[in-house]
Amino acid sequence: MQLRIKLVPLAIALAFAGAASAQTVIKIGHVAPLSGTSAHLGKDNENGAKMAVEELNAKGFMLNGKKVTLQLLLEDDAADPKQGPAVAQKLVDAKVNGVIGHLNSGTTVPASRVYHDAGIPQISPSATTPQYTKQGFKSAFRVVANDNKLGGTLGRYAVEKLGAKRIAVIDDRSAYGQGVADQFIKGAKGKSKAVQIVGKEFTNPNATDFTAILTSIKGKKPDLIFFGGMDSVAGPMLKQMKALGIDAKFMGGDGICTPKLALLAGDAIGENRVTCAEAGGVKGAQEKVMADFVSRYKAKYKADVQIYAPYVYDAVMVMAKAMQTANSAEPTKYLPVLQKIKHQGVTGMIQFDNFGDIKDGSLTLYTYKGGAKTKMEVVQ
Structure with missing residues (x-):
C-alpha cells in the first residue's frame, strides 16, 4: 500500500514535467x-x-x-x-x-x-x-x-513591350499553370484588340515530349508562346521548339523563372528570347x-x-x-x-x-x- 502511495505522486510529477x-x-x-x-x-x-x-x-x-x-x-x-x-x-x-x-x-x-x-x-x-x-x-x-497580377502583367508586357500580336498559349493543367495562363490571356487581350490567341494547347507537369502540340502551334505562326507551368517542362519544351525551327519569343510565370531553366534548355534559351516574372521583388535600399x-x-x-x-x-x-x-x-x-x-x-x-x-x-x-x-x- 505504501509503495502505491509513493508511486502516485511520482507519476503525477512526471506527467507535469512532460507537459512543462x-x-x-x-x-x-x-x-x-x-x-x-x-x-x-x-x-x-x-x-x-x-x-x-x-x-x-x-x-x-x-x-x-x-x-x-x-x-x-x-x-x-x-x-x-x-x-x-x-x-x-x-x-x-x-x-x-x-x-x-x-x-x-x-x-x-x-x-x-x-x-x-x-x-x-x-x-x-x-x-x-x-x-x-x-x-x-x-x-x-x-x-x-497572386496570378491576377502575375499573369495580367505578363500579358500586358507581351503586347506593349514585346510587340506580340499572334500568341499561342500552353499550360500544364495544374491549378497554377491554368490560372496564370488564363490571366495572361486576359492581360494580353485587354491591352489590344489586335491580339490574336492563335492556339491553346495543354500538357502535364511530367511531360517530356511536346512534338505534337508544338507542330500544331508552328503552323499557326505565333510570334510569342506563353507557357503556364514549371521549369522542368519549359526547359525541354524550349529545346524541342528549337529543333522544330520555332523562333517565337517564349514567356512564362514564376514557375519557369529559375536559374535552372537555362541548364534545362541549353543553347535553346537564346539571348533575350525568354521573359518571365517572379511574384515578388525589391528595389532601392x-x-x-x-x-x-x-x-x-x-x-x-x-x-x-x-x-x-x-x-x-x-x-x-x-x-x-x-x-x-x-x-x-x-x-x-x-x-x-x-x-x-x-x-x-x-x-x-x-x-x-x-x-x-x-x-x-x-x-x-x-x-x-x-x-x-x-x-x-x-x-x-
Missing part, C-alpha cells in the same frame, strides 16, 4: 515538394525555412518572458494535389502551431481546408492562385502577389537587404537561391513575430495579430489585406542573357 517540457517547444510545419520534378524548388523553400528557424533559436526565442525552442517539421507533398491534404493532416495530428507552405497552388488549396478546419494559421510563400485566399479562410495568408540574404544563403548552403527561399524566410519571421506580439504560440491567440501584422522583411514590407493576400505585392521581370537569369525591372 512540451510547452518549451513550438512546432512549425513546412511543406514543399522534396521529390519529383520540382524537388530543387522545394529544397530551396525548405532551406529558407531552416535559415529562419536556426537564426531565431540562436538569438533566443522568447514567449511571455520564457525561452522556447522552435522546431521545424519538414514534409514532402511531391507537388501532388492528393498528397497535399494527407501531409496537412499529418502536421495537424502532430499538433503544429503553424504551417509555412505549400509551394504549389495545386497542393496549397486542398491542404488549406485541413489547416482551416483545425484552426492552424498557414502562410504560403509561393502559391499564387487567387482561389487560395478567396475561400474565406481567415487562417490562410501569402507573402507574394531594399536591394542591399536582399543581396545580403542571398550572400548568406549561398555561404550556408553552397547553392544559389532558386526563387522563393527569401519569401519562406520572411514567412517564418512574420509568424514568429505574431507569436511574440501575442505572447503565445496558441493559434487562437496569435492569429488575430497575424491578420494585422506589419513586418519589414528581406522581401520588403509585409502586411495582409482582408483576404490574407499581401498588400502592394510586387513583380520582378527577368530575361536570360549568356545563359544566366538577368533582372530587367520591378513593377508594382
